[in-house]
Amino acid sequence: MNASLTVAEPPVLDCEQTVRRLWDYLDQQLSVLETHAVDQHLRDCKTMCASHFAFERAFLGVVRSARPTNVVSDALRLRIQALMTKDDFPNRGEET
Amino acid sequence: MTTHDGQPTQRETQNHVPTGIALTFEDDALRCLDDVARFARSLTHAPDEADDLVQETYLRAFRSRHTWKDGSDMRRWLFTICKNAFLRTNERAKDHVSLDDDPTDETLAAVRYHNTLVASGEYRLFDSLSMSDAIRSALATLAEPFRLAVVLVDMEGYGYEDAAHVLGVPVGTVRSRLFRARRLLQEQLVAHARDVGFAVTSAPSTSSKSS
Numbered sequence: 008m009n010a011s012l013t014v015a016e017p018p019v020l021d022c023e024q025t026v027r028r029l030w031d032y033l034d035q036q037l038s039v040l041e042t043h044a045v046d047q048h049l050r051d052c053k054t055m056c057a058s059h060f061a062f063e064r065a066f067l068g069v070v071r072s073a074r075p076t077n078v079v080s081d082a083l084r085l086r087i088q089a090l091m092t093k094d095d096f097p098n099r100g101e102e103t
Numbered sequence: 104m105t106t107h108d109g110q111p112t113q114r115e116t117q118n119h120v121p122t123g124i125a126l127t128f129e130d131d132a133l134r135c136l137d138d139v140a141r142f143a144r145s146l147t148h149a150p151d152e153a154d155d156l157v158q159e160t161y162l163r164a165f166r167s168r169h170t171w172k173d174g175s176d177m178r179r180w181l182f183t184i185c186k187n188a189f190l191r192t193n194e195r196a197k198d199h200v201s202l203d204d205d206p207t208d209e210t211l212a213a214v215r216y217h218n219t220l221v222a223s224g225e226y227r228l229f230d231s232l233s234m235s236d237a238i239r240s241a242l243a244t245l246a247e248p249f250r251l252a253v254v255l256v257d258m259e260g261y262g263y264e265d266a267a268h269v270l271g272v273p274v275g276t277v278r279s280r281l282f283r284a285r286r287l288l289q290e291q292l293v294a295h296a297r298d299v300g301f302a303v304t305s306a307p308s309t310s311s312k313s314s
Contacts, residue, residue: 058221059217062220071258072234072235073236073258078144080154
């Protein structure tokens with residue numbers, strides 16, 4: 008077999024095209040190809056792009072770390088467990 | 104989310120749930136209790152109200168269990184029920200807010216804001232200060248549409264599309280609300296840093312600014 012495979016090359020992005028993708032990139036919402044294109048620019052960029060991305064990544068990290076914990080009291084857990092194990096609960100078919 | 108080249112996003116390719124583990128409806132729902140309770144808290148702010156909302160959510164879920172499809176995203180389903188129960192309880196009109204700006208403008212605004220922090224030497228505040236309490240306080244001041252976007256995407260780890268499903272709004276709306284909310288949060292966190300006497304550092308040396 009002499010099948011030829013074509014591998015798509017990531018587009019070359021300038022600084023503005025890169026920073027426009029900042030949040031989509033950090034939120035992992037870009038395709039693999041676009042992600043590689045941004046990675047490439049961040050490696051090569053001589054100005055502030057990598058700094059912008061590092062700053063916003065740090066920001067997202069502190070927001071994520073502020074996620075509250077221990078929000079379910081023992082009383083609430085027992086209430087919900089009791090509710091979910093009721094065998095004879097009427098099925099009214101309510102919309103959600 | 105639709106990408107420029109039609110490929111799955113990075114987050115989507117990483118979020119596949121392992122198959123082969125069969126949970127009962129009850130087990131699957133109870134497994135999500137902490138997440139639902141946290142989401143309820145972000146909706147109501149008041150712990151007692153949040154607990155009632157959690158109970159209402161599970162009650163509705165239990166009543167609608169016949170509509171549940173095995174293998175579906177239980178947490179997303181419960182979040183949607185929770186949000187709808189909250190809206191009904193509070194008789195709030197859905198999508199009343201017309202505060203949705205262009206997501207690209209908001210992204211570029213974030214970059215410009217970072218430039219101002221670099222110029223003032225405050226660009227390292229997120230590496231240097233403990234911000235959890237300040238973030239929770241700042242989050243509580245945001246209008247509900249902005250707050251929920253941050254809670255779902257930044258704290259609960261949803262992609263834009265799942266967050267849009269929970270909130271019942273288009274993906275573009277989630278993006279614009281999320282990006283704006285992040286900028287509003289940053290402004291409040293910088294103000295907090297100044298209040299606690301965060302020491303500025305010298306700006307990094309660069310040849311020019313990108314925006």
